[in-house]
Amino acid sequence: MSKINKAACVGGGVIGGGWIARFLLAGIDVDVFDPHPEASRIVGEVIANAERAYAMLTGAPQPPRGKLTYCETLEEAVVDADWIQESVPERLDLKRKVLTEIDAACRPDALIGSSTSGLLPTDLQRDMRFPERLFVAHPYNPVYLLPLVEIVGGEKTSHGAIKVAMEKLPPIGMKGVHIAKEIEAFVGDRLLEALWREALWLIHDDICTVETLDDVIRYSFGLRWAQMGLFQTYRIAGGEAGMRHFLAQFGPALQWNWTKLMDVVDLDDALVEKIGQQSDEQADGLSIRELERIRDENLVGILQALKGGHGGKGWGAGKLLKDFEHTLWTASGSRKHPEDIARPLRLVEANVSPAWVDYNGHMTEHRYLQVFGDTSDALLRLIGVDFAYVERGHSYYTVETHIRHLGEAKLGQAIHSTCQLLSADEKRLHLFNTIHDTATGQAIATAEQMLLHVDAKAGKAALAPGEVLSKIKPISEVHAKLPIPDGVGRHVGQKR
Amino acid sequence: MSKINKAACVGGGVIGGGWIARFLLAGIDVDVFDPHPEASRIVGEVIANAERAYAMLTGAPQPPRGKLTYCETLEEAVVDADWIQESVPERLDLKRKVLTEIDAACRPDALIGSSTSGLLPTDLQRDMRFPERLFVAHPYNPVYLLPLVEIVGGEKTSHGAIKVAMEKLPPIGMKGVHIAKEIEAFVGDRLLEALWREALWLIHDDICTVETLDDVIRYSFGLRWAQMGLFQTYRIAGGEAGMRHFLAQFGPALQWNWTKLMDVVDLDDALVEKIGQQSDEQADGLSIRELERIRDENLVGILQALKGGHGGKGWGAGKLLKDFEHTLWTASGSRKHPEDIARPLRLVEANVSPAWVDYNGHMTEHRYLQVFGDTSDALLRLIGVDFAYVERGHSYYTVETHIRHLGEAKLGQAIHSTCQLLSADEKRLHLFNTIHDTATGQAIATAEQMLLHVDAKAGKAALAPGEVLSKIKPISEVHAKLPIPDGVGRHVGQKR
Known part of the structure; x- marks a missing residue:
């Protein structure tokens, strides 16, 4: 894979800063030129955002951060770079002047990308000495997260430069898309501009507010x-x-x-x-x-991701899903029959979602614990520890879990979970959860768990109140008569 | 919350079928009228898709499925419904005729929604006896997953009907958005039509192909x-x-x-x-x-969701992220120094992502196992069990895990994991992973794990090859001299 060794960024606003962050976090040194007095503050804020986002985005080991240098002159910044990205304000005369200066000062074989949103590369490269290595490389905000770069060549741009530019983007996590013919605003901004102009009419004519229009989209x-x-x-x-x-x-x-x-x-x-x-x-x-x-699988994954948005409160369509689930849980509480408790409680039904499997089509390890956790949550709701209870400041926390894998759940497979209450006292719930293949009933995995009743604000164990204990009692009484399942009390590596 | 008791759907294509699935899966009985000979097949396919999607979408208990009845006449279908949804082909004369028939046959207080993409409700309600309860309820395909419904009233539509319609949507997981003024194509389709017309020009003029245009968007x-x-x-x-x-x-x-x-x-x-x-x-x-x-948090969540798309292979921007991580892991392998192995190996660095926390801001239970799993994966890469190795048909599978929670990881907190190799033989790896608060170094959780070397195709244990064992040996030799961590060999509920 073709890699950028050293980058230069001329112009360090929100877009230039985004490019700088992309390069630095991919381990590439960046020299920056921007005479704006606030440049280093703005770039610093973008880099901070990018670092925060990358830390969440991936657990893969990030390379040692590239070195960031602010240069006094444009020449100094570009002299030994092999990719130079221009992100100065959107005026043809200014951009052409800056690109011509870059061209004069940099290595003849360095690639030069312009972040222009709509100017034609043929116009930009007019006065350059080596115009064949100039192309539009148009990114989208936030540049450190959105992967797209529209690559557009002008009349004098060489095929070779376009090809190499396309190859250098994946190693920094970006997707180059080559636009076959140059045209003002290229492809993305043409689509956006058409929609934007229509949107302005809708607001102007009072058909809807900006909030309604945004909701219609999202x-x-x-x-x-x-x-x-x-x-x-x-x-x-x-x-x-x-x-x-x-x-x-x-x-x-x-x-x-x-x-x-x-x-x-x-x-x-x-x-x-x-x-x-x-x-x-x-x-x-x-x-x-x-x-x-x-x-549909992608939509499910996106909705689930947005359900975790806004610090777990849910955002947009994900908030709606969260509220919908609340409705379902509430409705289900009123459908539970007492006779259901005489055997291990059947609590969660699921089909193995594509977002839950690894590339072998097997359910990923931590998704087992997700189903076990949902199972314990469902038991808690049955004994009155629901959303409202937790909001009042008390809850049960898991302190210990022992998982055994006995088989494999595969993509699309119908599974369900059961919960046997092994014992309970005023503070503790000792559970044995099993995930079954719904078709055969066979156990695929088991989890023995210890849950502790806590005062969440004080952050310590607390006695469960009488109203909860009275709901635990009938279950623990009948479950005490059930046989103790195979696997209880075992430690990791214990011989059979 | 205001609920729909019984629904009727007139017209059962892809859109009508989507409405039918929404109602049925929310536990509402639906009577359907559609004279098209293929109607029940098409509707059946949409319902099957919806059931598959819902099973993946949520672990919340779904209500007993509503009853689906195909009726011989329109009158029969609508007679006792309180929400009637019209989804017949997009022709004013046809829609007006069908709506007028519905109006004549249904209860005077029933709500009538039209799925029209662009016709004006004033035109639709012209011949109705009770036009005040007719409104546009314009959904988006796939109706069973996309929540939006544009609600648009005509000149004779009452405010009360709009209000009640808006209230009846959240219990079926949908989001009503009231469009203030009626206008052809409302809001969503106007935006789409502007962009669509621009897109047709771009294809017509050979600026790009449909694939490039789609990539620019996604x-x-x-x-x-x-x-x-x-x-x-x-x-x-x-x-x-x-x-x-x-x-x-x-x-x-x-x-x-x-x-x-x-x-x-x-x-x-x-x-x-x-x-x-x-x-x-x-x-x-x-x-x-x-x-x-x-x-940024939402974008991270969406990219991670798409990374799991297409059966775990990754889709669109998620595939790109998966490839990028592969690059990062490969590059990191070449940066490992031998002196790193003399103590528990520091393997995964992360900041607690918003998608990882519950609404209390604490890291969710199964995300601990995700970090532990990533830690074990990182160890496996160090001993040569990487993507290529797994693709050749062998791997290590986790058979047992014991997790202890000693503290809490909170939103945004920097954490890292370490791995101590307790023992290893020709088939087994016995690990002790710890998640630390990076600021203080304190242990937040530990996981003791047993991994077994397997022949993935045969689905059974197999001896690890010499090339892997030779990479395990130097680590196991130095780790054998480390003290055995507190917590090893414990079972759930064991007294200290």
């Missing part, structure tokens, strides 16, 4: 677009007949007054066929049904 | 829009000066030829101020810095 197609774009999404919507069917069905809408953008393309047979063929290639052999399932 | 702003919409995202991009600054900076671009949509609004002071005020209200007291962190 509770619907925004979720789709995080994982499949416009055309792949519509391919699926076309159903088994695919893209050509979709186009035939929705083509006439192009003539309707559905936007202010009325200079519409003629969706003739040639264009339909072109889109159909390109869509076939994009699908890469995946059927509509397979794409549909991948889409 | 590796950049699609990720942003899954969690914040257009305006909130731009508010952050404006930096500390916020929305008004952003508009001042990018306003002039409205005059540029950046889209074919050239009938642009006049972004005068009044419109800037209106957007600024609405954006302030939307932010709900969160500062730019807070919004920026929430955005």
Whole structure:
């Protein structure tokens, strides 16, 4: 893989700072030139954000941070870099001047990328001595997290420079996308600009507020677009007949007054066929049904991720999911029958989600504990330790867990969990949870757990109140008569 | 919370089927009328997809499935429903006729929602006896997963009907958004149509292919829009000066030829101020810095979710993250020094991510096991059991784990893990992993684990090869001289 050895960044605002953070966190030294008096403060804030995000993003070992140097002159900054990224304000005269200075001062074989949102590379490279290595490398904010870089060459840009630029992006976690023809605003900003202009009309005409408009996006197609774009999404919507069917069905809408953008393309047979063929290639052999399932799995994963957002309170569609689950748990409480408690309690039902498996299709180790934890939570709700109880300041915390793996849960497999209450006293619950293959009933894994009743604010053990103990009692009385399961009281490595 | 008791669906294609699945899975009985010969097959497929998705989406107990009845006549289907959803093809004459029939046959107080993508409710309700309870309830495909419903009233629609409709959506996991004024295509489809028309031009003019265009969306702003919409995202991009600054900076671009949509609004002071005020209200007291962190946390969560997509292989930006981590692990292997092995190996560094905490801000139980699992994986890489090794068919599987919780890891806290090799033979690795508070070095949790070398295809234990054993030996020799950690060999509930 082709790597950047040393980077230079000319211009250090939010975008330039994002590039700087990308390079530094990938272990690449960066020399920066920006005469703005606040540059180092702004860049410092972006780097701090990036460090915080990367620490959460991956447990993979990060390389030693690159060295950051602020230079007094542009020449000093670019002289020994092999990738120079220009991110100065969006004015053709300014950008052209800065790029020409970079060109004069840097190595002839260094690559020069411009962060411009819309200027043409042919215009930018006009006065350069070695214009063949200038291209647009247009990123998206926040640059340290969003991977896209639109790579656009001008008339004088060489194929070689584009090729090498594309290769140097994956090692810093980015995705280069080569735009075949130069055009103002390229692809991303053209799409954004069309939508933005429509959005301004909607606000201007009081059709909705900015909050409503944002909600419309983030509770619907925004979720789709995080994982499949416009055309792949519509391919699926076309159903088994695919893209050509979709186009035939929705083509006439192009003539309707559905936007202010009325200079519409003629969706003739040639264009339909072109889109159909390109869509076939994009699908890469995946059927509509397979794409549909991948889409749904991704949406499930995104919704679950957003459920953990905003410090665990849930954000957007994830907050909605969290509230919905609360409703389900509450409703389920009223459906429980007393006869259910005479045997180990069947508490959680699940299908093994794609987000839960490793690349072998086996359920990942920590997801077993997630199901065991959900099982203990379900038992706690049965004895009155629900959301409201925890909010009043008390809870049960797990202090110890012993897991045995007896088999494997695989992608899509239906599983369920049971819970046997081994013993209980005023402070402790001793549980034995089992995950079963629902088809055969066989145990796949077991977890013996000790839970302690705590005063969460004081951070120490506390006696459980009478109202909870009275709900534990009938369960512990019948479960005391059940046989002690195989595996209880064992330590790791104990001989059978 | 206001609930739907019985639903009727008239029209059962992909959208109608999605509504049917939403209702059934929320425990609501649904009567369906659709004369199409394939209706029950199509609806059946959508329900099967929805069931599969819900099983993965939530471990919360789902209510007993509602009863699904296909009716011979429209009258029969709607007669005792309190929410009737019309999803017939998008033709005004057809929709108006069907809605008028529904209106005549159903209870006078039943709510009637139309799934139309763009027809005006005033036009739809023209011939109805009780037009005040007709509104547009426009959902997004797949209806069983995407929560948005645009609620739009016509001239004769009552405020009461809108209010009750909005209340009845959250109990089925949906988000109603009330669009203040009726307009063709409402809000979501107007935005989509503007972008769609621009996209068709880009394909027509060979600027890019549909795959490139989709990649531009899903590796950049699609990720942003899954969690914040257009305006909130731009508010952050404006930096500390916020929305008004952003508009001042990018306003002039409205005059540029950046889209074919050239009938642009006049972004005068009044419109800037209106957007600024609405954006302030939307932010709900969160500062730019807070919004920026929430955005980054959400993006991290989404990228991690997509890393698990496509059956664990990774999808889109998540696949890119997976490849990037692979690069990081490979690079880190070459940085390991022999002197590192004389004490418990320091292997994983992390900051506690918002996706890892419960609503108390404490790290969730199963995330401890995730860090322990990552620690064991890191040890395996050190002894040559890396991606390539596993792909050749052998691996180590965890058979047993004993976790002790000694403290709590909190949101944002820097933690790291260490691994002590207690013993090793030709098949087994006996490990003792510890998660530390990086600031103080104190142990927060420990995990004693037994790993077994396996032939993954045969699904049974196998001797580890010499090349692996020779890498284990130097570590096990020096670790054999370390003191045995407190906690080894204990079972759950064992007295100190």
